[in-house]
Amino acid sequence: MNKIRTKLLIYFAAILLLIIALFFIRDQSNQKVIELYNENVEPSLLLNEITKKTNQTFQSLQIYVYEPLPENLSLYQEEKQQLIQLQKEFKEKELAGIPSLNFLNTMSSFLEHLDETVEGVEQQDIQQYSNHLNEAEKTASYIHENSLDLINKKLTDYRELSLLIDKKIKNTQKMGTAIILSIIILSILFALWFSNGITRTIERLTWAAKEISAGRFSGEDVVVSRKDELWFLTKTFNEMKKNILESVSEIEEKARLAQLLKEMELKSLQNQINPHFLFNTLNTISKLSYIEGAERTSDLISSVSALLRYNIGNLDRQTTIKDEVEIVKEYFFIQKTRFGDRVEFLQNVDPACLSTPIPCLTLQPLIENAFMHGIENMAGGAKLELHIYEDKAMVFIDVKDNGAGMDQATIDRLLNSSNAEKGSVSKKGSGHSTGIGMRNVMDRLRLFNNDSEINISSSLGKGTIVSIQLNKC
Numbered sequence: 001m002n003k004i005r006t007k008l009l010i011y012f013a014a015i016l017l018l019i020i021a022l023f024f025i026r027d028q029s030n031q032k033v034i035e036l037y038n039e040n041v042e043p044s045l046l047l048n049e050i051t052k053k054t055n056q057t058f059q060s061l062q063i064y065v066y067e068p069l070p071e072n073l074s075l076y077q078e079e080k081q082q083l084i085q086l087q088k089e090f091k092e093k094e095l096a097g098i099p100s101l102n103f104l105n106t107m108s109s110f111l112e113h114l115d116e117t118v119e120g121v122e123q124q125d126i127q128q129y130s131n132h133l134n135e136a137e138k139t140a141s142y143i144h145e146n147s148l149d150l151i152n153k154k155l156t157d158y159r160e161l162s163l164l165i166d167k168k169i170k171n172t173q174k175m176g177t178a179i180i181l182s183i184i185i186l187s188i189l190f191a192l193w194f195s196n197g198i199t200r201t202i203e204r205l206t207w208a209a210k211e212i213s214a215g216r217f218s219g220e221d222v223v224v225s226r227k228d229e230l231w232f233l234t235k236t237f238n239e240m241k242k243n244i245l246e247s248v249s250e251i252e253e254k255a256r257l258a259q260l261l262k263e264m265e266l267k268s269l270q271n272q273i274n275p276h277f278l279f280n281t282l283n284t285i286s287k288l289s290y291i292e293g294a295e296r297t298s299d300l301i302s303s304v305s306a307l308l309r310y311n312i313g314n315l316d317r318q319t320t321i322k323d324e325v326e327i328v329k330e331y332f333f334i335q336k337t338r339f340g341d342r343v344e345f346l347q348n349v350d351p352a353c354l355s356t357p358i359p360c361l362t363l364q365p366l367i368e369n370a371f372m373h374g375i376e377n378m379a380g381g382a383k384l385e386l387h388i389y390e391d392k393a394m395v396f397i398d399v400k401d402n403g404a405g406m407d408q409a410t411i412d413r414l415l416n417s418s419n420a421e422k423g424s425v426s427k428k429g430s431g432h433s434t435g436i437g438m439r440n441v442m443d444r445l446r447l448f449n450n451d452s453e454i455n456i457s458s459s460l461g462k463g464t465i466v467s468i469q470l471n472k473c
Contacts, residue, residue: 011190015183022179026172044154046090047147053083054110058140061114065133068121080114083107099153103146110139205237212241304334318448321388321395322354324363328386331364335371343375343382350389356472359448365441366399366466374403374464390472397468405458414438414456438466 060076087107090100113136120129204222221238325347332345367384375382387398445452451471458464 007194011194015187018179018183022176026176043090044151046086047151047154050083050086050090050107051144051147053079053086054107054140054143057083057114058136061117061133061136065117065121065129073118076118080111084111087111099146099150103143103150106139106142106146110136110143113139201234205234208237208241212244318357319360320354321349321356321358321363321397324358324360325349325354325386325388328363328367331367339382342378342380343371343384346383346385348385348387348389353388353390353395353472356395356470357448358470359441359444362441362445362468363397363399365438369438370399370401370403370464370466374401374405376403378403393472395470395472397470399466400463402463405460405462405464406456407460411456411458414442415454 057076057079060072060079064072064076087104091104113132116132117129117136120126120132201222208222221241222234329347332347335343336345363386367386370384375384381402383402385398385400387396387400389396442454445454445468449470453467453469455467455469456464457467
């Protein structure tokens with residue numbers, strides 16, 4: 001299968017190679033032009049520099065002759081060394097030609113006259129340094145004239161060469177323009193060919209999709225000649241259409257069965273007791289007990305009614321700590337009525353924490369589990385405490401009992417149980433009224449607040465503390 005990506009990569013690679021070749025040819029041409037320019041211009045610049053340095057050296061010699069001071073001699077020698085260096089550079093660049101050799105000989109003669117002049121000054125031989133100074137001046141003028149002749153000759157040669165360079169540059173430009181035009185034409189042709197191949201297939205798939213969306217599955221399959229990703233997509237689309245056609249009949253059959261199931265569920269619901277009827281009945285009994293003077297019985301029935309009404313709601317709803325504490329009070333009242341002085345319930349709740357959001361049915365299951373597994377079997381002295389307080393913008397909830405406690409293995413099982421354990425509610429971890437185990441409470445609390453923390457501190461025979469830490473929103 002020829003992938004679309006492969007076609008694009010081959011195309012871009014070909015374009016890139018053509019562009020690289022164009023730049024390479026232009027770079028080579030420019031490099032040759034620069035080399036030819038340097039070969040012809042640099043000697044002329046060097047000749048001009050030699051002429052200037054010759055005049056400067058002669059002037060510094062004249063100054064020394066008129067004022068034979070050490071600083072003037074030092075200046076002269078510095079100028080002379082620079083001139084000698086320029087002579088060496090010229091000798092390295094100009095190896096052939098009689099005019100160049102004559103120029104070098106003239107420079108050597110000039111340097112010799114300079115040395116003779118300095119020697120005459122040092123020996124105070126006026127005749128000697130006067131003659132050589134005059135000869136040095138004449139030689140300097142010869143150097144100037146020879147420099148002009150050589151520069152004119154170089155410029156004449158360069159003029160003829162510049163015509164060839166211009167012609168070469170024009171040819172290179174024409175070739176570059178031809179390559180760019182070729183790239184543009186090939187790109188347009190490839191874009192038309194490539195886009196037509198894609199758009200035709202997409203149009204066929206679009207038309208077939210519209211037919212399917214209209215409920216017509218009997219149309220012909222979409223056919224693509226080239227084997228690429230669109231060919232694979234078209235093949236998959238055709239198979240999907242067949243699968244949809246097969247699934248329609250299955251869906252219709254399942255819909256019929258679902259309708260029958262709903263009818264059966266409706267009949268089953270009609271046979272169930274309405275929870276509101278149960279609540280209304282309990283409220284009626286509570287009011288009747290109050291009228292007859294059984295106020296404690298009335299309070300107990302009201303607590304049971306409130307507890308059932310709160311527990312029958314959706315577990316996914318959000319509530320506040322205030323509502324949770326109210327339900328815990330009802331539970332405390334029911335159990336206190338049942339066990340009397342055998343159990344003591346203590347609450348210490350900071351009012352500033354009551355508005356904190358919390359998942360529904362979080363505190364009551366913890367209280368129930370602490371009661372069932374911790375203190376229910378104690379003959380006396382049982383104590384169950386609920387502490388809610390705030391510290392550093394965090395809300396802390398502690399459920400503490402002085403009952404049987406648990407070992408570390410049980411604590412680890414509760415805090416680090418597997419996914420299978422998380423999905424089930426065991427009888428051991430369930431409360432009296434909610435049927436919700438501690439594991440369920442932990443899971444819902446973590447889903448509600450990722451930053452929440454749950455810790456269990458316990459040991460056998462010394463009670464248990466379940467601690468919850470929440471962000472105060």
